[in-house]
Amino acid sequence: MTESDRTYDHLLEVRDLHTEFPTRGGRVHAVDGVSFHVDPGETLGIVGESGSGKSVTVLSVMRLLQPPGRIASGHVLYRGRDLASLDNAEMEEIRGADIAMIFQDPMTSFNPVFRSGWQVGEPLRIHRGLHPKEALKEAVGMFVKVGIPEPEKRAVQYPHEMSGGMRQRAMIAMGLTTAPSVLIADEPTTALDVTIQAQILELLQQVSREFGTATILITHNLGVVAGMCQRMMVMYAGRVVEEGPTDEVFAHPTHPYTWSLLRSMPRLDSDSTEPLLAIQGLPPDLTALPSGCAFHPRCPFREERCVQETPALLPVRERQRAACWVTQSGRDLTAGPPPRG
Amino acid sequence: MIESNELAAPRAAPLEPAGGRAGRGFWQHSWEELRSNRLGIASAVLLALLIVVALTAPFFSQFVTHFGTTQQDLNNPFSAPSRTHWLGTDELGRDTVTRLAYGARISLGVGFLTVAISLTIGAMVGLFAGFYGGVLDDVLMRIVDVVLALPPVFLFILMSILFRPNAITLSVIIASLGWASLARLVRSEVLSLRSREFIVATRSLGARNGRLIFRHVLPNSLQLMIVAASLGLAQVVLIEAALDFLGLGIQPPTPSWGNMLSNAQEYFVHSVWLVIFPGLMIFLTVLAANLLGNALRDAFDPRLRHL
Amino acid sequence: MSNQDVTADEGYRRFEEFLDEWSRRDFLRGMGAATAFTVFAAGGMELLAACGGGGGGGGQSSSGTPKKGGHVTEGWAFDIKTFNSMLSQDVYSNLCIGLCLDSLLTTKANGDLTSALASEVPKPSSDGLTYTFKLNKNMKWSDGTPLTSDDVLFTYNLIFAPEYQVVASPRRGDFTQHVATIKAPDPETFVVTTKEPFAPFLAQHAQYGILPKHVLGSLQPAAINTADFNSAPSVGSGPFKFVRWDKGAQVVFDRNPNYYRGSVLLDRFVYKVVPSTIAVGNQLKTGEIDVGQIDPSQVSSLQTETGFGITSFVVPNFQFVMMQLNPDKPAAQILGDKAVRQALVYALNREGMVKTANFGQGEVAKSVEPPTSWAANPNTKPAYSYDPSKANQMLDQAGWQKGSDGIRAKGGRKMQFTVQFAVGSPVLQSVAAIMQENWKAVGVGLTTKTIQFAQLVTLITDTRDFDMILVGFNFTQDPDQAQLFSSAGTRPGGFNGFDFKNDQVDKLLSQAATTVDQNKRKQLYSQYQDIMADQVPAPILYFLKNNYGVSKRVQGYGLGTFDQYGTRPWMKDVWVTDGK
């Protein structure tokens, strides 16, 4: 794409994004007013449970929503250009070239009937018009960079002939062939074993350093965010409930959901065998969201107000924002929830 | 309740407040799905209508059309549709509506009976072969292979000579080949069910094979069988008509849609209704059975799409 | 669309108009769609009739000057089976054999024998035992080899000489039963001596296509059955010579340059296999075929077609009901009573059968001999007009009383039968349905059962486990019916499967067969027909009428009662007006 002359605040900025899915049970607001940004070299973590809207958010950015899902409103500014308003052909030029994405399951994300090298080289053929042979050569080069042994042999193998870790490396290679400025990784290690997860996370960090890409890392594993991300945001029921620098959020969670999550996870470095703090109830059904704050039925800190009114995402501490009436009114969660009668 | 904080908070849960009422079971769910499929319901209604006509054919002919199936009127052959003969008469002056109604008995009777026989045999063979595997599976599946490799033409011809074709023998003849593919279908379903975790779970409780087969595997493959039965009905009606047409099925003067058609082709130079209406009946019946099968499949499980 | 019901409401009137409109636009005309089963079932009706015609039979008259060239396509719903005249049994094979292999004698349309390879029809010697055939001079096979009495002797040896036992010929039994010796004293003479005088000899055994000894003579006897010649005759003696046989599709013939009667006019003749008898009508219309036998149901609609003319004639093919008379079989307990048999015939509306089932294409039988035969006796008594009240009366008299269900019974036995017939013939189905209704009217129950043709054959010749059989038979021009009605035919394998035994009939039939004088024979057959009419062991329903459509571009087609199949010497003079 041609470099826009306009100046812009962030490499990629999402403003007040709303994505909805019409269903039989009514319109589902899978993403409800999400805003965030990333800059080169930075890694942003998006954390949330299944159904919290984190994947839909990034699919909206890529405009890869499965119909009938659609962006209802909001802006996706990439270098100042609003991706949400581009036509399909323009968007196709951005996808894979400027913003690349890697997916959770490297098995199903590769086309089983084409050789891996062919697929990895494909973005080059599409965006740079490279000859298939050159594209394959580039792909092999990329395989070397992501640490795939015997790259020539691997390139002519089919995806199913590779191991899970290898496939995810190839997936990353595919995302990076065109040297994109933004890399979106949607749960890249969830399907992998821990030792392989460690390898892949290492690789992602290395890539971010080397290529200076802005990375958006989606995960449900708080530990991964802790190690990988400078900034993070926590999503719940399609909304961002907390956002801030990773260190701060872990040290001083300002949303009861974040607070509860951290306390409900068994920690490897803890000798305690005391019962964990269990978040009561279930994640909400998006077709029938509770009134007020969506988390209030499960919230140990809830107040009258939480049931009635929906809190906005507002600064609570310096550099840290949360959508919570409790913390916005100045309460510190570290003291624990009030006893219930 | 032991630990109240572990329980689902009513407002957040996708469930209605717990009451004594039974949950929305699988069949109920399927029925609701089916009900919203207008084409499927229309097909079911049409099939039901045809069944009613078939069942009441003697009353129908006595009180509605006022003609018997073989009642001739040699002075009035090939009469066009009229008030007395709604869909005209054939070469011997027999009433087409009456004969079509009786034909429905044959087509649907053979259809349902064939499906019942082949489903019973096929399901049993498939269940046991799939569940027990090993030598039993090998032997049963070789038999299935043999049946599937027999050229149906010869079987139909030879068996229609061996047994005088009537609705029952014809059903047996068609079912004698039809069960094999069903057995295969059920077997592959059972194979996949057998490895499903809930079977392992039940086995871990100390359940015997009989319980596993009849309490778990069979109920879970019922949907597949119902869909297969509905689609099978359509196929059998077509096969039956084709056999009649080739002179290997139901023989005149017993009217069937197929033999009415084969007879009529001699005469439809001048009496086109004789060939249009039986053809239409076959078409509608097969169409309805197919559409119902598709609707059931959609209602049950989109996974069955390959059927 | 005859139903002009003036009181019919508006909707039906409009429907009729719509149908009329369709009909006018010819949309539906001639739609004789393919019926697969008739292909096989008709075997039950159309049986061997090895006859021929001597020079131009009946049928179409020629107009214009004959010219050379062009082709004729004749359509049949049946493929042929063999070119070996000694193995063939079906009329279609015989038809094609007749085109390329001439026989000693052949038949004219009216049934008279006439010369073919033999220069004249031989008179039997005074003792009635010896027939001396003089062959035409200088005859050649299509490859130029001379055709002599050696070939004739070889041909007849296939069904006579003991070493050819293994040849699967259906003719050996009858031939060896009657013939004492065969000889070829010189290249132009062939002499047959019978064991006793046998009047049907010429009609039955002098019309086989003569086979080339120089092709088949060197083969092992068993190899005759499977010789290449059988499916691709390399040489011939008829008006045409074989070109190719695409099984299931067509048989193609070209003009035989060495034909002993001089060259034929046509370049090419094609026997085309079409899907069904109904398809014959369609293809006549579209011009895909030039000549074809029209199904009775289509005759009236095809009569208005302009592209071809229709030739009609009665053929010696009768439809009849075999009634079980074997006293060991239950049905014979009822049918053994002559009065019952007669009453059953009185109850049949045979005019209705001809009119409805056969679309008028037939003639109600007055006797067991076809009306086309010189031996026919049209005045047999009783005449069996349709008379249900007489039938009722006769049955009452015979002691059969109607029960509450309307079925007659006597001594606890109900008058109920099952009639069996070959599957797939709509005509027979209709006939059976009419029989059923007719008899029901006089208190006789009848159920119908169709069986495959092969089963029907076994049923008649072997198992014989039936009440009645509805079947058709073809006869040659000779009036001998001994195989069917003499008591000799009741032996296993014979065709008198219904066990009709009558000493007088036996005597008359054997007398007639050994009598050479035609007038005497006619007298004997006349008596025979009277007895048969009185006994009605197997009521003859009607004789069929054949209808051929012949394209107007074809001239000189001599189709008639006795020369449809077998050698067709008149093919020599057939020509086509457009020369194509």
Added chain:
Amino acid sequence: MVGYVARRLIMAIPVLFGVTLITFLLMHFTAGSYVPGLQLDPNLKPSDIARIRSNLGLDRPVLVQYLDWLGIGAILQQVGLGGLLGGGHNIDTGILEGNFGRSLIDGTPVLTAVLERLPNTIELTATAIVLGAAVSIPVGVVSALRRGGRLDQGLTAISVAGFAVPQFWLGLMLILLFSVTFHAWHLPWLPSSGATSPIGGGGLLDRLEHLVMPAVVLAFFYLSNWSRFVRSSMVETLSQDFVRTARSKGMTERRTVYVHALRNAIAPLVTLVGLELPGLVSGALIIEVVFGWPGIGLLAFQRALQFDFTTVMGITTFAAVLVVAGNLLADMLYAVVDPRVRYA
């Protein structure tokens, strides 16, 4: 791979025996004393029937006849048990020696008869398959892309109708319209039967004219079957992760659909086509009957009704081999189109 094929073939042996034995026994029980080819001929003497029957070896015990058909008869003779065979037998079979024998009806070698008809049947079915596939793939793809739309509903309706309409009825209607009526209206019309014109036929155009109607009827069946298959397969494929991956690479929708999705979606179709192989014998039978198409189906049908034992047995063997080969072919093809599938 070779081992796999070998194993499949070995497994097929009992199947072939079962199929031929069942057919043989059924035929003998139904035929009774009928001598193939013989007609109701008043001149036929009982002695002729007995002689011909014996010549054909049909008077021997059924199992001996079956063994003879297999070719074990010759072996029995060699080990001195020839007496078991009884009678002369000029059927001359020995399936184990690759000899299918000769027809009892016309004496021609069964193999020749089958091979003569085979090209016609292949011509018909191959055309229908190609036609069916060529139309069903785009139809299925379009339906899948426009899922739920008007076009999809229309195309689905046609394919469902194609399932429900009896083939013989459709064939009759086409003959009525395109042969008879068109001819009567002096429009270009199509020949109603056969594979070629008897006179001057055999040219490409002539064959095509004859082929059109039967092929269209047969293709209509395939079309309705396969288009629904392609549609559902395509719908499923389009919802898969790798399609999303393809899109994320920035490729055009067209390329996504036709390169990535279609290749996967039609892979299973290949096996369906492979499974049509046994259809050479019976798949097109009723169409061959209606259109008088001189193919194997018609031959099978006619000869079965005439109890031509050798021909029926030959075709049965042929058909069973086709079933085995078809299944194997389908599996092999699947391995070709889907690299994940490997046989060992």
Added chain:
Amino acid sequence: MAEAPARPQLRSVWTAAEPILEVRGLTTWFPVRQGVLQRAVAHVHAVDGVDLSVRQGETLGLVGESGCGKTTLGRSILRLVEPTAGEVFFKGRDLLKLSGSELRRMRREVAIVFQDPYASLDPRQTVGEIVAEPLDIHGLAANRKQRHQRVQELLRVVGLNPGMAGRYPHEFSGGQRQRVGIARALAVDPTFIVCDEPVSALDVSIQAQIINLLQRLQKEFNLTYLFVAHDLSVVRHLCDRIAVMYLGRIVEIAGSNELHRRPKHPYTASLLSAIPIPDPKIERHRQRIILTGDVPSPVNPPSGCRFRTRCFKAQEKCAQEDPPLDTVQLGDHRAACFFPVE
């Protein structure tokens, strides 16, 4: 559960002081068939000579990566998969030698909870029927009323509203389904439960509920757990002792805290270091051991020590000799390694 009918004791010489479960040399191989005759040309060495003992009332954790054989081991012990060799003593009786009916009786003593709570519940049965099934199988309810009461009680015990017994599994959330699975396991009143990754498929916020439930039930009913999992943090929280599996073998076994503090086997060490800790301050400065390559195929495991192909301490000896589990032995802490981590 006072109303539970008295359970007939298995005849054995076992006393509560001995391990309740003793596994010796348990081996489960799956044949890899090939060729014309489908002869087994090789075997997947899923479980390859495992020795293990579980004491009454404790929780033994079994961890390892996917494909290491931990699930097969759990199922082999219960004979849901037939082991190839070895002995499994449960309360002193060898389960592998039990006949069909004895085995079925034994199933009242041991139960299993599965990973995927949806797959392990029959979708065509109501929750009530699912929970009642073990009662029916073993005839544990004298009549309908007793059966109904027992089902209600079981549902209440696992924290479900007994009024929902008439509902179907698909109407429940993952956590609730897992509770149903646990209730079913409890129905026979077992002493020993194999928990096969019971929380891996659940959302983070639900995991804790189930973990707490399992802990509570153990106390309440004096249960013994074999807890199979891949998540070391969960295992460490729940288990008294932990066994680490790699390629069909147990490579290290120790008390929970001991294992975490002083892992001896290089594989354990790298596994521990690979697990992210949800604390950026710690996480960012942790020394990670990144293993190279993938797990080798269990059809052809490497010679000697199976971990040597990925091991950062591997030496010549590791390829030659197969270290037994007691190569390192510090009291209860055992590891199969020649060059243990210090």
